[in-house]
Amino acid sequence: MNKNYIYIMLIWFLAFAVGACDTDIEPEIIQKENAYSEEYFQNLREYKKSDHAICFGWYAGYTSEASPSAGLHFTGLPDSLDIVSLWSSIPSNNPAYVETSQYNERYLPTAYEEMNYIRKVKGTRVVMCTICRIANTEFPKTDAGIEAYAMHLVRCVLRNDLDGLDLDYEPEGDWLQNANFTKFIKVLGNYFGPQSGTGKLLIVDFYNQVPPAETEPYVDYFVRQCYTSSSAQTLQSKYDGLSNWCPPGKFVATEQMGWYWENGGVKFTEADGNTVDSWGNPLYSVIGMARWNPIQGRKGGFGGYYFEYEYNTTRPTNQSIGDKEKVAIPYYSLRRGIQEQNPAGK
Template identity: 30%
Template sequence: MILKYIRKTLSIALVSIIFCGCSDWTEIEAINSNSNLSETTKTDEYYAALRAWKQTPNLPQVFVWFDNWSGASPTGANSLRGLPDSVTIASNWGGHPKFNLTPERKADMEYVQKVKGTKVVVTLFSANVGDDVPHQDIFETAGNSSDPEVVRPAIKAYAEALYDCIVEAGYDGFDWDYEPETGKDKNHLWNNITQRRIFVEELSYWFGKGSQRTDRGDRKPAKPGLLFLIDGEIGIGDHIEKDWPMYYVDYYVLQAYGARNESSLDSRVNGVFNDMSKWIEEGKLTKEEIVRRTIVTEDFESHASKGGGFLIMSNYVYKQQGIEQQIGGCGIYRVGFDYNQGDGDYNGSPEYYYLRQGITNLYRTYHERLNISQEENSSEQE
């Protein structure tokens, strides 16, 4: 995509967001229960520009964990289509099936992917080898072994099985919910240092920035462009090991639940730097790049009524250690609690009251920083 087109697309998007107060790409569409999920409600040109805008390099992400998903009626409470247009990544989270999607869920997901350009990923705990995929005898060989020669074949088969299920279901990637501190009992993959390292290594052949590398061994080719996210205990708790190949991971999703100020967010980002210190020292990741890949999220299961720290997160720019870098995105756990939750209207509508404010904040900051950067470049060239 040429720079001129990117700038034109950004202008369309950001004018809609900032000057129209979320009246375009951040608004919730007026949809009734008789709407046809195969039909669009705006012009083809609008959606083409929206999809192109979401492909902008280094664009901050709006990420949501979406549960209560039926797709049976296109309302904001239980359909992906009802989310604001500017949501860039939505993850299937919750008690409903993650694979073998119903026709209604499948149609709902395909609509937002093809029409809105929204990436839809699946969140899984994957606390033990073989979780959530069809059984294979080789999975049982891993047990709680720490011998790489024993563990690698089982985890290699497991990672490929996850990839196959994810591609077959139609998702755009995988979000590993890694929380060993909250699950100590019999969760061997979470709690075994060797197993979890090899798991990330094997996943990186199928998802994220390393999936198209040529040193695949006997692994089949991977579909390009599938996202790789890790959320949970990054920079806190049991942490991640410093030898995980995190430079292959697209986004580090921090459960920064309840963070009320920039100092709290600074501390979380500094924790991520600590986990990535090996790759910073080796030059495989810069601190600026780490911030660009970091998404901070709030828990709306607990904080929906007042928004918790979400609006602070959406305005957040890391300013320490000689760095001034906007966060890579903001997000919400159980975003459905923000749909028509009774806290008032934003821009004349109660739907997704805090989410839409956060979207405005995130892209206003992005737009302002982009303009400053372009002005500085112009001055240097004069």
């Protein structure tokens, strides 16, 4: 049973009981988080180590660490979320670190503690994200500059003991593209990615400009920003552009969830014309991406940008768009998408 439903019923019962009593004393209602056994967390960690399609997301809400909303805390994220890409500063518990640190750190002690809790207890991997351009940096546009810039990012990750690096490859004319980007990736590949032997991730995300095929052996996942993709056909075309060199198991499709926190994307149609999810609710693109696989095989995963906005969704109770259910689920698209992508028992 959904815990939100339990909480609502508990509050209703207490309100009824108090209203029926002739007293001015107001009870203190304390809602406790669900308690899970170590076996649950062990199973969760083992699941994340298994061969499965992942759930990935860019997250920045943790910088509002004083907020009471669980949507702005690492500990409020869906348990089965596999990889969090830090779309802001790296949380640190060292007060000497400031937002302008050359290592991209910021003093966020609560976020730091919570980030490492979900890593240790839930097996969630956390990577640093950076827009990969050499312009306006201290590094020269030379092979030596490529290596120096790469090593700077390596230090940022290792200094904070993160689980890897996510490069936002949107060069927009920057010198660090094509063959130069491949050189860059080869340097990073000594420390992160499948060639490194370190277990740390090397991820490349992109929108329109496709990364060089030569980078594939060094990269764990290629995350495409498939924003506003309304059909399986559209997603297939997004993958076909790199299918001759990128295995389907490395391809991750993502939506701009900050735009679509109310519905979970744009209306989505599957290859067979289906437009509803497994619960009979209208299908939107985040869950559509979770359900979709390219014709070449199982994809690497699905996810979203600014997914914390969807913590406050009213779905799947939005009757105006045809939802069938009665209780809202925080992070509806991610939670249901994970279930759709990796059904229990399969």
